[in-house]
Structure formats: C-alpha cells, structure tokens
Amino acid sequence: MTQRVVTRLGLIAFVAVAVSMVLTGCSSSCCGCSAPNPCEPACAAPCDPCNPCAAPAEPCCARPAGMPAAAQAGEAWCRVMVPAQYEEYEEQVCVCPASTKREWIEPVYEEREVQVCCKPASCRRIPVPAEYEDRTEKVCVCPATCKRIPVPAEYEDRTEKVCVCPATVKRIPIPAEYEDRTERVCVCPASCRRVPIPAQYEDRSEQVCVCPAKTCWVKVPCTPSQLAAGEKQGDCWMLKETPAQYKTVTRRVCVKPASFTTEQIPAQYKEVTRRVCVKPASFTTEEVPAQYEERTVRVCVKPASFTTETVPAQYEERTVRVCVKPASFTTETIPAEFKTVKQRVMVKPGEWKCTPVPAQYKTVKRRRCIAPCKWEWRRNKDCEVPASAPAAEGGGDADGALEAVEEAPAMDAGDEDLGAPPAGEADPLK
DSSP: OHHHHHHHHHHHHHHHHHHHHHHHTOOSSOOOSSSOOTTSOOOOOOOBTTBTTSOOOOOOOOOOTTOOTTOOBTOEEEEEEEOOEEEEEEEEEEEEOOEEEEEEEOOEEEEEEEEEEEEOOEEEEEEEOOEEEEEEEEEEEEOOEEEEEEEOOEEEEEEEEEEEEOOEEEEEEEOOEEEEEEEEEEEEOOEEEEEEEOOEEEEEEEEEEEEOOEEEEEEEOOOOOSOOTTOEEEEEEEEEEEOOEEEEEEEEEEEEOOEEEEEEEOOEEEEEEEEEEEEOOEEEEEEEOOEEEEEEEEEEEEOOEEEEEEEOOEEEEEEEEEEEEOOEEEEEEEOOEEEEEEEEEEEEOOEEEEEEEOOEEEEEEEEEEEEOOEEEEEEOGGGOOOOOOOOOTTOOOOOHHHHHHHTSOOOOTTSOOTTSOOTTSOOTTO
16 A cells, blocks of 8 residues: 555656646747747747848747756756666555354243233213202393483673784885996906927937847757666757847937927906996885774583483392202223233343454565656766857857757667656656
8 A cells, every 4th residue: 555655646746747847848839938848949030020131030948847057058968867766575464354253042932821901991981960959039120221311501692802804014115226337347368379399309329239148958969978777868958148239220319309388368358338236126114003893792601511310220030940060970990801821932032143253464575666767957068069159240150059959860760768767667757
C-alpha cells in the first residue's frame, strides 16, 4: 500500500510539471514576444507597419520553462533526465484473514402439567325497576305583570322676541389712483466676443528607437558530457543578446498652441414712459343693524308620561307523579372453569457457539520508489560559443544560431530518444 501511494504521488508531480511546460512553451504556434515556444524553431518577427520595406527584425523568444534565473548570455544549458531510484523492503502480508467458527447447540425440552382455562370468568347484569309516588304541588297559572297608563302633556302660550333679519356688513369700493413715469430700460445687455489666435509650429529632429535591445533563447547542438549512469541529455539552449537600433526622424512640433482673446461689447439703453399705480383700489365697511319682532309661541310645560300598575300572579294546586328511585342494574359474577393438561416446555433455548480462528501471514519482498525520475537544467561549457558582435544599423545576421540548429544532423531510427524515460519505467507524462 505504501509503495502504491508513493508511486502515485510521483506520477502526479511529473504530470503537473509536464502540463506546466506545455502551457508555458510547448505549443504548436510560432514563437514571438507574447507567445514563446522553445519546442519549435524560432520564426522571424512581422515587418514594421511604419516601414514595410525594411529587413525583418531578429526573433525574440522567451526563457524556456524551468531555466535557471542566473543564466547569462553566451552560456549553454541542457535538459538532463535523472532516472528514478528504487529500494527493496520486506512486508508482512495477510494470506488468510482472522475468522470465527460457529456451532449450533440444540434446545432442551421436558413435559409438565399445566392448568388450562376452559371457560373464562364472566359477569351477568340483572335489571332493577324504578320507584314512583304521587305528590301535590302549587303551579303558577298566570305570572305577575305590569300595566302602563299614559299621562297627557301640558302646554301654555308665551310671547318671545324673534330676529327677522340678522345684522350685516356692507362693503363700499374705492377706485385706484395712477400716474405716468419715465424710466431707463436695457434694450441689449453687455456681452463678450472671442477672437481666435492661430497656433505656431516648428520642425525638430530627434533619435527614434527602430528596434529595442533584446535577448533571445535559441536552440543549439550540444554533445553530451559529464553524465552519470542512467542520465540522458535532452535539448540545449543559449541566450543571445541583440543591441538596440536608432534612426533620426524630423517632426513638426507645436511651439505655441492656438488661443483666443476676449473683446467687450457695452450694453444699450433707452427711455420708456409707463403708467404706474400710485394707490391701489380698496373698500370701506358700513354695518347694517339686525331687525326683531314679537311673536306668540305655544311652549310645552310638562311632557307626556306613563304610570305603572302591578297585576298579581295566579296559582292553582295540581297532583304530579314523581320518580323517587330511577331504574338500575345489579352485577352477578360467574367464576372461570379450569382443567389440567400435559404440555412440552423448553427448559434451555438453542444457541450458537463461536470459536475464533487466528489470521495467517507470510513475509514478501517488495520494491518501492524513493526518488522519482526528473528533468533538470545543467550548464555545458563544451557547447558554448562566443556572443555575436553588435548588429549594424538597419539589420544584421540574427539567424546564425537558428541556422546552426536547423543544420544539425537528424536522429537515426536506431538512436535512443533523449526525452524518453529509461527502460522498464513508465512515462511520467502519461
């Protein structure tokens, strides 16, 4: 179990490294500054849109995945595969697991005399009739009532002073007073007018960078050296530097931008005669007194009412039959009947007897991986070449290293693949 876990962890680590290398560099598209591809030959950058007739710029490839950060220009670095390391160990393996042996023990029976109920106990209900007697009672034939007698109202004539027309207020209008006045009125308000001033330009010369300085990782042929037993060398890369290129460009520059000046235009006035209200219209108030007259009115002195007269109740004696004791029941118990019979009774129940059986083990030898195979970068001084001289303005030999890679001899069918794992080991990328 431990060996399987270690093997699976190693395979997962190698798959993660392989996927990261594929995502960062090993794509099928052409390399460029935005999408480097160390697994394919470098391609030339597109032409300058401002100068389509100029020579194509030197290829710019990013650092290969996993390359050490301390790599300098002119150094050759190769990918070397370090094989996995294994060890043998002994382990106790269960041949037959522990178990339990079950044995059934039969139950024990015997015959005994038992009292059996032939007829269960029961109850019988005996009815008892009700008892009655005759009694004389005083019964109300007509209940007591109340009789209402009406009393008429009393009136008298009285003289009162009545308002025929209430007091009012009369409004008298006063007309308004006007006069003619002369005043100065603004016909056109003051304003501003913007006068444009044209801009001033002059021609200036300056140095413009046509192609910036850059470094490019290129694939170089390299002979394997200083490899341990089982190690295989893969592809080799070298960092190449290219200086920046400049040219003189004449441009027209704005010395003084366009502007505006402001011109003030005064306001215009004229005299206008208008009729103005000096005193507005108003009203005066005059009170008119109320008018009264005497009238005879009939007034109720005592309102109508009622008097109450009580009428007594009427009774008579009657003979009624009354229940003295209601009907009921008495209960009579009938005992149960039993007899003696012989029955087979279980004295001891059956059971399972469990006997434990120990497990059986044996010692086996296994092989486990203590260090998985891996790829690492190593510097190979035998394959290093001096850095190229600075390129002249307008272009240079930027494809020297790339041509060396393309002219390298192809691998024969019988040669071993440098990127494949050693014999007997699984491919970590799968």
